[in-house]
Amino acid sequence: MIAAVLLDMGGVLIGLENARGLPDSRFDWRGRQALLALIRARGGKVRAAQLDRLLFEPWQAEYERRYELGREANWKPHLTRLRRRAGVRLHDVTLLGAWFRPYGEALGALDGALETLSWLRRRGLALAVVSNVPMPGALYRKILDRHGLAASIDSFHFSYDEGSRKPSPVMVRHALAALGVDASQALMVGDRRDSDVAAARAAGVAAVWLRRPDGGGPAPDHTIDELAELPALVRRLGGGGRKRR
Ligand SMILES: [Mg+2]
Structure with missing residues (x-):
């Protein structure tokens, strides 16, 4: 039974325009x-x-x-x-x-991000952002706020603030603890196999790869081509049964 979804930010919720996520x-x-x-x-x-x-x-x-x-x-x-x-x-x-x-201020939400987060939230899933960022998380949190994405998120885990970055499982474990769920009850969604899928697997969390050109990495448990496919996957896995607000 899936009770929580952990999401990467860059390339999943927000288009960062470059791989570093920094002004270019x-x-x-x-x-x-x-x-x-x-x-x-x-x-x-x-x-x-x-x-x-x-x-x-x-x-x-x-x-x-x-x-x-x-x-x-x-x-x-x-x-x-x-x-x-x-x-x-x-x-x-x-x-x-x-x-x-x-x-x-030039960055935008990616297709399906707002709708998918809202759906997951409505279905009673706990949500966390688990993101590698090279600057204080507050700066990226503002972007999520501006596009209405932060409101659905229960817990934020940014590598700059946490002192650890994916592929280490440390941030994934912090997110599970913050949401109060076991690794077996969670999914981790990301667009890079060498960081997102690797971190999820190291933490014992099922990994969903949002398929993008990423240079390879460990095999994910599930693959989707658009974030909008996530609700159907969650439903198939028996998650999101409870409705809230
Ligand atoms: Mg990413």
Whole structure:
């Protein structure tokens, strides 16, 4: 009996436009302008050319090692360096949010996401997001909020905040504990076999692969081609019997 569904975010609920889930090209440029403007508005001083050396390059060096580290790269020491150099007192999420916002605001919900979450919720299933993200989860949570997706979710698990990333089963286990369900009562849905399916299997949770080009990985228990196929699968597996609100 399926009582809970854990969902990956990027490529399943939200289209992230690039594999990193970070501002790229024109969004990176606009974000940097916004970050510099914020620092200037607080009386700080930093040049555009310094952002790379103070913030982005040292972060990138650790980001490259995220697979071997099993966690996301930490922005904190680099933001501290930027704050000191610029002479401003701004919170980490405020600084990162300024850079992230133009990108975040351009992202949209994927087809079937809202309807599928609403259906699962109405049928009494507990829902969690289990997502690898390179920045504080609050920034991505805002995107889910803006598109009405967060309202259906009972528990959020973002790798940056949890100190562990898929394919480790740690976040999956945290989600199961938060929802109060056993691994045998849950499904994990994701679009990458090497992270989503691998993490689900390592936690003993049945994996549903939303089939997308992903470079391979362990075999999923179930495969769907569109998220809108999930309700029928859940029904077949004997989940979602109870109606609520
Ligand atoms: Mg994904």
